[in-house]
Amino acid sequence: MTEALRSLLARPRVLVTGIAMVVVAVTAMTLIPSLTHSAGAKLLADLDALGSDAWLVEPQPTRDGLPGRLPNGAVARAAGLPGASSALREVTTEVPVRLSAQERSDRGVRVVGVAAWPQAAPLPVVSGTSRPVPGLPFAVLGQRAADELGLTELPATVFAGGRRFVATGVIAGDPLLPELADALVVDAETALALSGATGADRLVIRTAATLDPARIRASVDPLALSALAVGQPEALVAAKQQSTSTLDGLAVYASIAAFGIAGLGIAIMLAAAVRQRTAEIAIRRVHGAPRRAIFGLVAAEGLGLGVLGGALGLAVSAAAMYTVTAVNDWPVEPQYSLFAAAMGAAVLMCQLAAAVPAWLAVRIEPATAFAVE
Amino acid sequence: MSAAPGDALVELADVSVRYRDDTILEDVTRTVRRGDYVTVTGRSGAGKSTLLNVIAGTVFPSSGSVRICGHDLGRSGPRTQAQRYAIGYLFQSAHLVSWMSVAENVQLGMRYQRVAAAERRRRTSEALEAVGLAHRTDHRPTQLSGGERQRAALARSIARDPEVILADEPTGNLDATTGASIIELIESLSAGRCLIVVTHDEALAARGTRQWVVGDRGVREHVMAAS
Numbered sequence: 001m002t003e004a005l006r007s008l009l010a011r012p013r014v015l016v017t018g019i020a021m022v023v024v025a026v027t028a029m030t031l032i033p034s035l036t037h038s039a040g041a042k043l044l045a046d047l048d049a050l051g052s053d054a055w056l057v058e059p060q061p062t063r064d065g066l067p068g069r070l071p072n073g074a075v076a077r078a079a080g081l082p083g084a085s086s087a088l089r090e091v092t093t094e095v096p097v098r099l100s101a102q103e104r105s106d107r108g109v110r111v112v113g114v115a116a117w118p119q120a121a122p123l124p125v126v127s128g129t130s131r132p133v134p135g136l137p138f139a140v141l142g143q144r145a146a147d148e149l150g151l152t153e154l155p156a157t158v159f160a161g162g163r164r165f166v167a168t169g170v171i172a173g174d175p176l177l178p179e180l181a182d183a184l185v186v187d188a189e190t191a192l193a194l195s196g197a198t199g200a201d202r203l204v205i206r207t208a209a210t211l212d213p214a215r216i217r218a219s220v221d222p223l224a225l226s227a228l229a230v231g232q233p234e235a236l237v238a239a240k241q242q243s244t245s246t247l248d249g250l251a252v253y254a255s256i257a258a259f260g261i262a263g264l265g266i267a268i269m270l271a272a273a274v275r276q277r278t279a280e281i282a283i284r285r286v287h288g289a290p291r292r293a294i295f296g297l298v299a300a301e302g303l304g305l306g307v308l309g310g311a312l313g314l315a316v317s318a319a320a321m322y323t324v325t326a327v328n329d330w331p332v333e334p335q336y337s338l339f340a341a342a343m344g345a346a347v348l349m350c351q352l353a354a355a356v357p358a359w360l361a362v363r364i365e366p367a368t369a370f371a372v373e
Numbered sequence: 374m375s376a377a378p379g380d381a382l383v384e385l386a387d388v389s390v391r392y393r394d395d396t397i398l399e400d401v402t403r404t405v406r407r408g409d410y411v412t413v414t415g416r417s418g419a420g421k422s423t424l425l426n427v428i429a430g431t432v433f434p435s436s437g438s439v440r441i442c443g444h445d446l447g448r449s450g451p452r453t454q455a456q457r458y459a460i461g462y463l464f465q466s467a468h469l470v471s472w473m474s475v476a477e478n479v480q481l482g483m484r485y486q487r488v489a490a491a492e493r494r495r496r497t498s499e500a501l502e503a504v505g506l507a508h509r510t511d512h513r514p515t516q517l518s519g520g521e522r523q524r525a526a527l528a529r530s531i532a533r534d535p536e537v538i539l540a541d542e543p544t545g546n547l548d549a550t551t552g553a554s555i556i557e558l559i560e561s562l563s564a565g566r567c568l569i570v571v572t573h574d575e576a577l578a579a580r581g582t583r584q585w586v587v588g589d590r591g592v593r594e595h596v597m598a599a600s
Contacts, residue, residue: 010472283468286431287533288485367426370464370541 004300014269015305021262022309022346023316028258029251029342030317030335036247037333038325043243045331053232054176055211057203057220060227067200070228071221074203079117081219083207089115089188090177090202093195095161097184099149103159109145111160112183113191113199123185128154128169137190139165142181146170160184161194176204176233204233259345263353266305270357274298274364281361282369295358302354303347310346314339381406381440382459382536382567383428388437390423397423399590400437405567405583407536410560412581413571419587421571425539428569429462442536461530461538463559465545467522469514475525476501476510482529493532500528504558520551524558531562538563540570544577556580 008015057078059068070089078087090112097109114123123130125140132138133155141151141158146167149158155168165186173181191199203220213230221228274281281294318334325332383405390398397420405411413421426432427439430446439446442459461482469478479497488496501507504524514522523543530538540559544552556577559568572578584595 006472279466279468280470283470284481284485286429286462287482287529290485293485366429366431367423370422370468 004297004304007297008301008304011273014273018266018269018305018350019309019312021265022305022350023313025255025258025262025349026310026313026342026346027317027320029255029345030314030338031320032254033248033251033338034317034321034333034335035324035330036251037335038321038330039328040244040247041333042328042330053207053210055205055207055213055216056231056233057205057216058229059201060229066197068226070201070203071223071225074220075115075117077222078203078205078216078220081205081207081211081216083211084205086206087117088177088204090179090204091188091191091195092179092183092200093161093191094198095194097145097149097158097160099158101159101162101164107148108182109148110183111186111191111194112180113186113188113194114180115188123171123174123180125169126172128167130169130171133166133168136166137163137186139167139184139186140169140171141167142183142185143170143173144181145183148182158184160186163194176206255342255345259349263349266302266350266353267356270298270302270354271360273301274357274361277361278364278369281364282366285364286366291362294361294364298358298361299351299354302350302358305354306347306350309350310343313346314343317342380443382409382442383569384438384440385427386438386440388427388434388439390420390427390432391435396590398427398434398587398592401592402437403585403592403594405537405569407565407567409567410563410580410582411567411569411585412578412583413569413585413587413592414573414575414578415587417573420590421587422541424585424587424592425462425541425569425571428537429460429539459536461533461535463523463526463530463538463540463543465542467514467519467526469522469525469529471514474511474513475506475517475528478514478525479529479532482533486533496532496534497528500532501525503531503562504528518551519547520555523547523551523555527555527559527562536566538566538568540568542571542573544572544574 008018057070057074059070061068075087075089078084081087091114093111093113095111096106097111098105098107116123123140126143128140130140139158141149149156151167154170155166158165158167165184167184171180171185186194192201205216216230217228220230281297284294284297317339321334322332324330381404383403385401385403388398388401389396401424413424415421423432427434428441430439430441444459469475470481473481476497479500480493483493483496498507498510501510504527506521506524506528509517509521509525514525517525523546527543538559543559544555547555552574556570559570560580568581570577570581578584586593586595
């Protein structure tokens with residue numbers, strides 16, 4: 001190994017360029033995921049602070065197979081959870097919505113009833129108003145529902161379950177409540193009255209604090225009257241997972257690309273170095289060096305580049321990680337297992353890169369080498 | 374190696390070397406004994422270096438057998454042993470490793486003989502003393518003159534304590550005076566061994582006790598008068 005390092009020191013261009021390539025590859029493999037994890041953790045924390053951390057509370061079906069019901073006062077109690085920014089009860093009916101009492105065609109629009117805290121503008125509108133019309137059953141529409149019904153003017157009259165409603169506005173889409181886009185949104189009590197025992201009932205809570213399901217269950221149903229399932233909306237969980245996996249995927253691709261380029265570069269450099277050292281290798285062969293010793297000579301140089309470049313790359317990566325996270329006020333999320341893997345990958349990559357030059361060195365025949373000279 | 378004085382150190386029996394359709398050497402049979410000083414001459418491309426490489430074991434004969442100190446080079450084990458222990462090889466260029474010191478270059482010759490480190494140092498010291506480079510031990514090859522480099526290469530060969538010394542135009546890159554001193558050094562350090570020198574220099578060729586002339590795929594021998 002000492003001889004390999006001295007041999008590399010004698011060719012500073014190979015040493016510096018080789019180490020630089022390994023440093024870039026190791027840095028790409030360790031720094032990018034560490035920073036994406038730090039940035040991702042910061043992003044999720046910021047989003048949670050804005051109230052985007054949502055929970056879904058759903059009553060279990062009854063023994064008769066009918067949808068369960070949230071206990072009375074669930075919305076108000078959910079609003080009392082630490083960090084709660086909003087709580088919204090949602091009752092989904094199977095009652096179709098039509099433009100006239102006589103119409104029989106099903107436009108795919110259903111009634112969804114909501115009871116929200118805070119009451120003021122729980123569902124922002126994109127057109128019209130969410131203010132009730134005095135003396136009339138009041139409703140708002142999701143955007144796709146409005147399009148499906150062909151409503152061009154607001155307020156508009158619509159019929160659901162034999163009742164007449166005045167739709168006053170079209171609400172903005174909410175990624176956590178995608179079903180509202182196809183719905184006529186009324187208050188929860190009205191929806192319960194329309195659907196009877198068949199309407200699905202659930203509670204959507206947005207919090208700015210880290211909560212656990214047991215705490216939410218105990219707050220929403222302190223007397224444990226209902227069997228409640230508490231979890232996070234699939235859309236939110238999927239979005240978090242997707243963002244994490246996308247960042248991880250980018251890091252993996254960047255690492256593979258960096259290691260591939262570095263490996264190719266080192267292989268080419270070592271092969272050129274072997275060509276320059278034909279006489280040295282030939283003289284070793286003349287003096288009885290077995291082929292495996294010649295292979296080992298070049299492989300050891302690859303190992304040297306891998307170890308030196310890997311160690312320097314980890315140091316650079318760690319320094320950059322702490323600097324960038326400190327400057328941006330991100331949490332430090334060092335991926336120690338990744339650091340170990342990067343070191344291993346650097347050594348392995350350099351060994352693989354050195355294999356072809358080592359094979360070329362082994363093929364050098366003294367007689368041919370000196371004849372060429 | 375345990376060959377006795379006068380024993381055959383190099384034995385070529387019906388050796389032929391062919392490269393594709395070209396026959397370089399055909400049915401060459403020669404024996405070199407301890408104390409022999411063989412000079413090899415012939416026109417360029419006749420096969421002088423090929424002959425030397427066959428003896429060194431760096432070129433395999435297409436047919437025939439080569440024995441060094443009684444070991445058949447055709448068999449991998451003895452061939453390796455013979456190459457590691459029995460042969461010292463000098464070239465027109467010194468071929469010293471530029472990033473190693475002179476002493477390390479000399480030790481390189483013993484590296485693959487598995488000589489113990491202390492013994493390597495002792496032999497290196499003696500060899501450098503013998504070639505007059507004791508004061509250049511820690512110098513790099515780039516700090517040496519052409520003659521000194523060739524002396525260092527000679528020290529590298531001698532330190533291996535070979536039975537057979539092969540030299541392929543060892544003075545080809547040196548001026549006449551330096552070349553002559555190198556030849557005298559090679560000759561003096563080859564005492565008790567056998568020396569085979571390839572040369573274009575007629576005066577040098579005449580210094581050997583035997584002269585081989587390579588040409589027409591064969592090797593003709595002239596026995597020289599004792600000087």
